[in-house]
Amino acid sequence: MKTVLNVIWLVLSGFWMAIGYVVAGVICCVFIITIPFGLASFRIANYALWPFGRTIEQRREAGVMSVIGNVIWIIVAGWWLAIGHIVTGLLQCVTIIGIPLGIANFKMIPVSLVPLGSEIVPTD
Numbered sequence: 001m002k003t004v005l006n007v008i009w010l011v012l013s014g015f016w017m018a019i020g021y022v023v024a025g026v027i028c029c030v031f032i033i034t035i036p037f038g039l040a041s042f043r044i045a046n047y048a049l050w051p052f053g054r055t056i057e058q059r060r061e062a063g064v065m066s067v068i069g070n071v072i073w074i075i076v077a078g079w080w081l082a083i084g085h086i087v088t089g090l091l092q093c094v095t096i097i098g099i100p101l102g103i104a105n106f107k108m109i110p111v112s113l114v115p116l117g118s119e120i121v122p123t124d
Contacts, residue, residue, distance in 0.1 A: 021045035062117030
């Protein structure tokens with residue numbers, strides 16, 4: 001079932017959301033000081049392509065620098081990506097087949113807002 005949902009997700013919204021994260025990552029990597037944001041964005045783009053069967057965990061060893069980085073990320077790019085997930089999730093929840101996809105979009109909002117200090121792990 002995870003594979004079927006992942007394929008439907010990829011076609012309906014995963015590809016476009018991943019492109020958004022890749023664009024944010026490329027912009028961040030252009031500036032040397034924001035490379036950690038770019039790498040986090042690329043990690044989330046991978047998750048946005050194939051989210052079912054994986055989940056997000058907060059790393060306990062993440063320190064103060066990740067908190068400061070997350071505040072900067074929210075101001076610069078995080079809220080744009082979160083709005084994209086909210087709009088896409090609401091549109092997908094209109095149909096019955098899209099409800100699991102909309103829920104997956106809503107599940108991605110926290111990591112789109114605070115990517116530093118988060119880790120994507122398999123659910124198995």
